[in-house]
Amino acid sequence: MFADSDSDEQLVRAAWAGDSSGLAVLLARHRAGMLAVALGVLGYGPDAEDAVQDAMLTALSRIGQLRDPAAVGPWLRTIVRNNCRMRTRPTRPIPLPDIASLPLAADGPTPDELVEQRAQRDWIWHALAGLSEPVRLVTLLRYFSDVNSYEQIAALCGVPVGTVRSRLNQGRTRLADLLRATAELAHDDAGAQAEARRREAEQTLVAAERGEFEHVVRSAWWPDLEVVTPNGRFSRGPGVLLAGMDLDLTDGVRQRIRNVLVSGDVLIWEADLISPPDDPEHCPPAVVWAHRLRDQRVSRIRLFHPRPSVAAV
Structure with a gap:
């Protein structure tokens, strides 16, 4: 169990070791700063909140790319900033942050290795199971498949693009809550x-x-x-x-x-x-x-x- 006095570096290293509760504390601690960046780029409105939620989901699978554990705050804000820039482009088939611009880990696990770490992987998939079936389907397609543009998701699901956006908004909000609520639970082997x-x-x-x-x-x-x-x-x-x-x-x-x-x-x-x-x-x-x-x-x-x-x- 982590306390408010635990440093960012301690929490990052715990996350590297597969302790998902450390990552949950990190995301909660830095959420206000991430939202401030999004508001500065996008202004007040739902897009800013969406950018933060997207960034949190990205951080779940990319924490292993952080070079300096003590710099996790700036790293998270960089993800948000890049995410916001993608949102302001005229066309953006996949509005995910430009991960290539982020600092890579020197000795930590690679992203693929991190995603495959059992504890963290099971935590994420357990939370996904808490979404309703229509919301879970668009979330799986958006973040885990090659069919990840709004237009293609809409075509596959047979719904308007606006419905896809609405379901993704619901999914991001609900998933963030579920991840925080289930971080310390034991999960099935996804x-x-x-x-x-x-x-x-x-x-x-x-x-x-x-x-x-x-x-x-x-x-x-x-x-x-x-x-x-x-x-x-x-x-x-x-x-x-x-x-x-x-x-x-x-x-x-x-x-x-x-x-x-x-x-x-x-x-x-x-x-x-x-x-x-x-x-x-x-x-x-x-x-x-x-x-x-x-x-x-x-x-x-x-x-x-x-x-x-x-x-x-």
């Missing part, structure tokens, strides 16, 4: 759950290539499964999925799982689509399977072809 779901996804695609897709679908998914295809067509039952997979395999199209996200009743597969060698433009480069679970079985699937990211000129 990594093991994600790995199990990834194996399941990969095995499903292997089964499809063996001609066993229908068996998997009928044993693991609900008979009244709801399906929304990339063109927005709705159907009930697995028929359209079975027909689509059969057509793809006949044409020589294969899928390769790139990323799997799971939180409560939300399961997302991100997969590369591999066109046949003699027809390299046969299909889009990727597909997202957004699943909704009921009693651990799939009750709804929405398929989506994300647009490739366009590099800024």
Whole structure:
């Protein structure tokens, strides 16, 4: 348990060691200074609060990039400032801070290593499970997937961009509260759950290539499964999925799982689509399977072809 007298350096080193409660205290301690920076750049309004919430989420996975533990206050304010600058650009497909401009850690863990530290990872994913299903879906897409622009999230979810913004605002506010409230609790192993779901996804695609897709679908998914295809067509039952997979395999199209996200009743597969060698433009480069679970079985699937990211000129 940390006290107000504990120094920033002590709290950072505790966070580096995987103690999520130290990071929670740090974020609470420096929130006022972060908000002051956001107000100075963006003025009074909801954008300033959003910038701070985004910065806090970024800090959760980037604390390992801090070189000087005693300088965590300026580091957090730099994240906010960069985040605000991204928000003031005319176009901003992904309004996350420019992490390349932040000081990198000399001896601390890399960001990937830090994210994989069990205690901190489980803390974040436990908090995500406390969001409502619609809010959790847009939050997972925004912060953990390649489908992270407002426009693509809106297209995948079948809602207006304004609804995506509203849900993300709800998610940021609620998630910040949940993270503070659950920092010292023991959590389930989120990594093991994600790995199990990834194996399941990969095995499903292997089964499809063996001609066993229908068996998997009928044993693991609900008979009244709801399906929304990339063109927005709705159907009930697995028929359209079975027909689509059969057509793809006949044409020589294969899928390769790139990323799997799971939180409560939300399961997302991100997969590369591999066109046949003699027809390299046969299909889009990727597909997202957004699943909704009921009693651990799939009750709804929405398929989506994300647009490739366009590099800024």
